[in-house]
Amino acid sequence: MPKGRTINQELSTIFNELWRLDVNRMTPGIDYTISVQGRASFVSQGSHVVQxxxxQPLFSNVNESKLRNITTxxxxxxxLDNYERSTGMTERVTADELTEMSLFLDAILETQVMKRAHQYLVRKGQSSSDLRLFKNQLNLIWFHLYxxxxxxxxxxxxxxxxxxxETKSGTEIIGFHNWVQFYLQEKSRHLDYKGYKTRVQDLPDQDDHVLNLQxxxxxxxxxxxxxxxxxxxEFEMAVFTIVFLMSTERSTTVVVNIDQCxxxxxxxxxxxxxxxxxxxxxxxxxxxxxQHAR
Structure with a gap:
């Protein structure tokens, strides 16, 4: 394996544990269906013309009653509607929005996924066992404005x-790494899926749990x-919080195996x-x- 591609076995182990605990995860082909379609072309940043x-949309269907009925x-x-899309626009946080953040954190802290992540971080000396302090820590990591x-x-x-x-200078999308937001924006016609991004030999599959896309x-x-x-x-926040807290580097890249990916x-x-x-x-x-399972 080339340098930098060594698999982090310890993080793979805890993340697979979180994966198994993620009872709220949607099942491909049952709770949602994606259509990966064609391979996207190379496009330079800031381009408005793209093949x-x-x-068709990426998501042909999603079980919306599950999205509405699962608390997290x-x-x-x-x-998702609490933020100014463009960077450079000052965020104004209302009392209602602060309540929404707090309720969301309360909900994820009640899940087995976040309880196990918290336990791991306490054992590693990265978090307090006090749940209130851990909630404050999550709030600082994820919701602190800068x-x-x-x-x-x-x-x-x-x-x-x-x-x-977010958008930067009106010509660049930055961030935006969540499938629920992708689905909702696609459904409201604000977003247009252009195809998947991989090397030629790696064709994506509708069962893949991670997708590189344009x-x-x-x-x-x-x-x-x-x-x-x-x-x-809660799974995504748990995984990224662990990577964030386990490193002091400004930028951290770890290679892990989670489920089949x-x-x-x-x-x-x-x-x-x-x-x-x-x-x-x-x-x-x-x-x-x-294929073997069929």
Whole structure:
């Protein structure tokens, strides 16, 4: 394996444990169906002209009653309209929005996924066993507002960047690594999926839990993005929080195996808060497994 591609066995073990505990995860082909379609072309950042290699949406269906009825998903969705899309625009947080953040954190802290992540971080000396202090720590990592663009007000936070997405100078999409936001924006016709991004020999599969993709959002193109597919908000936050707290580097990349996928997890700090976090699929054995299972 080339340097930097050594699999982190310890993190793979804890993440697979979290994966098994993620009872709120959606099941491909049952709770949602994706259509990966064609391979996206190379596009440079800031380009508005892009060939569309996917005539259909990425999501052909999603079980919306599950999204509404699973508390962590429903509380997650209430947060998606709380932010200014463009960096450089000062975020104004209302009392209602602070309540929504608090309720969302309460919901994820009640899940087995986040309880196990918390237990692991306490054992590693990265978190207090006091649940209230751990909630404050999550709040600082994910919701603390900071300057992403200089000479402006507080215009960004980790949650907005990773889960909601932002635009920079009106010509660039930054962040936006969440499948629920992708589905909702696609459904409301603000987003157009352009195709998947992989090397020629790695064809994605509708069962893959991570997808590298290209899309446009409000007319701005993201040449290459990536997201977990079907996972719960608590799983994604648990995984990225662990990577964030287990490293003091400004930028951290770890290679892990989760279920049938080998992926890079990239986390970038912004002081004591999260700058960005995303998965990048390296390879997947899901189709071999599913073929044997048929």
């Amino acid at each position: 569309d290699h996917a005539s 998903f429903s509380r997650f969705m209430t947060l 300057h992403r663009q200089r000479n402006t007000g507080l215009d960004s936070c980790g949650f907005e960047h990773v889960f909601v997405g 899309f446009s959002w409000h007319g701005v193109v993201k040449p290459a993005g990536s997201a977990f597919i079907g996972t719960s908000p 080998q992926m890079e997890l990239v986390v970038v700090r912004h002081g004591r808060s999260l700058g960005t976090a995303y998965p990048k699929l390296l390879s997947s054995n899901s189709r071999h497994v599913s």
